Amino acid sequence: MRAVEFQEYGGPEVLKVVEAEVPEPGPGQVSIDVAYTGVNFADLKARGEGYRVPHLPFVPGLEASGRIRALGEGVEGLAVGQEVTALTEGGAYADVTLASAETVFPIPTGVDLRTAATLPTVLPTAYALVHSVGRLQPGETVLVQGAAGGVGTVVGQLAKAAGARAVYGVVSGEAKAAYAREYGYDEVFVGEFGEAVRAATDGRGVDLALDPVGGDTFRASLASLAPFGRLVSFGNASSAPAWSVGQPELYPSGVSVAGFSILTLAKTAPGALRALAGRAFAKAVDGTVSLPVTAEFGLEEAAEAHRLMGTRTSTGKLLLRVGG
Ligand SMILES: NC(=O)c1ccc[n+]([C@@H]2O[C@H](COP(=O)([O-])OP(=O)(O)OC[C@H]3O[C@@H](n4cnc5c(N)ncnc54)[C@H](OP(=O)(O)O)[C@@H]3O)[C@@H](O)[C@H]2O)c1
Incomplete structure (x- = not known):
C-alpha cells in the first residue's frame, strides 16, 4: 500500500511517498481502508518539530474516513465493510490506517465519506x-x-x-x-x-x-x-x-x-471523547455548523497541502483524497 512518511524533521519536502506493509489491527484496534484524510496543523508540527512523534520514520495523519477492513481481537459493535470516521494516533496518510476501536465512529446519517473526514478533530x-x-x-x-x-x-x-x-x-x-x-x-x-x-x-x-x-x-x-x-x-x-x-x-x-x-482526551478518557464527539457531530447533522473543505489533494500531493497550510494561506479544512 501507499503511505506518506517522513524520515527526518523538516519542511514539506521531507514527506515521501513509500510502499509499506498493510498494517494488521492489534487487540482493540481496527484497520480502515482510507477514503479521505483530514490535514491538521498538528501534522505540520509533527513533520517540522516532532510533535507527538514516537519514532522515525513516521506516517502523519490524525483522522480518516473509510471502510473497516479488519477487526482486531476483542472489538465489538463494529463490522468489516462499515463506513466510519476515526481519530488516529498518526498513520492516516496511507491507503490503510489503524485506529483504536474506541475512537472509531459510525458515520452520521446523511453525511458522505468526504465530509466525514472533516469531523473527528x-x-x-x-x-x-x-x-x-x-x-x-x-x-x-x-x-x-x-x-x-x-x-x-x-x-x-x-x-x-x-x-x-x-x-x-x-x-x-x-x-x-x-x-x-x-x-x-x-x-x-x-x-x-x-x-x-x-x-x-x-x-x-x-x-x-x-x-x-x-x-x-x-x-x-x-x-x-x-x-x-x-x-x-x-x-x-x-x-x-x-x-x-x-x-x-x-x-x-x-x-x-x-x-x-x-x-490527550482520546488517550486518557475515550468514553468522554465519544460523548463529546456525539454532541459535536450532531451540530453538523442538524446544520448548526458546516465544515468548509477549501482544498483537496491526492495522497501523493500531501506536501502541497502542507505548503498551503504552512504559508498561512489556507482557510477552512484541507483534505487528502486516498481511496475516495
Ligand atoms: N488542542 C487541541 O485539541 C487541538 C485540536 C485541533 C487543532 N488544534 C490547534 O488549533 C490550531 C488550528 O488547527 P487547524 O488544524 O484547524 O489548522 P488551521 O487553523 O486550518 O491552520 C493553521 C492556523 O494557524 C495559524 N498560524 C499558522 N502559522 C502560524 C504562526 N506561525 N503563528 C501564528 N499563527 C499561525 C493560521 O492562522 P492565521 O494565519 O490567520 O494567523 C491558521 O489559522 C493549531 O494551532 C492546532 O495545533 C488544537
Missing part, C-alpha cells in the same frame, strides 16, 4: 472549547485566534449558535478576515488585536478567549479578558517558548486559564 475540539472547557453563556463575548482555519471556522459558528453577544476573530490577512465573517464572526481583526478588542467592548474586554498560537498572542489574549474572563490555550502555532502565568495576572481580576487537547 476540529468539530469535537471546537465544541469542547466553546462549551465544556470555555463554558460560554448566552450574551457573552468571545475572541478567537486563527478564525479562518479549520478549528476557527467551526468555533465561530458554534459560539454564535450558543448565543454569544459578539464573536471576534483574529487572522493574519484581509482575505481570511472576509472568509471568517461568513462563519459566525461579527468582527475580524487582522494582526494586532489588543486595542481593537478594547474598543469593540467599550473597554471591558471579552468573557472568553481561545488561543492556539501561544507566545505574545497568548499574553495579549490574556490581557484582552474582561474581569472573570476565561482563556483556553489549545495550541502553539507560533512555536514560541512555553508561556507561564502567575498569581498577579489571575486572582486580582478573577480570570482563569485552562487548556485542552483532543489527543
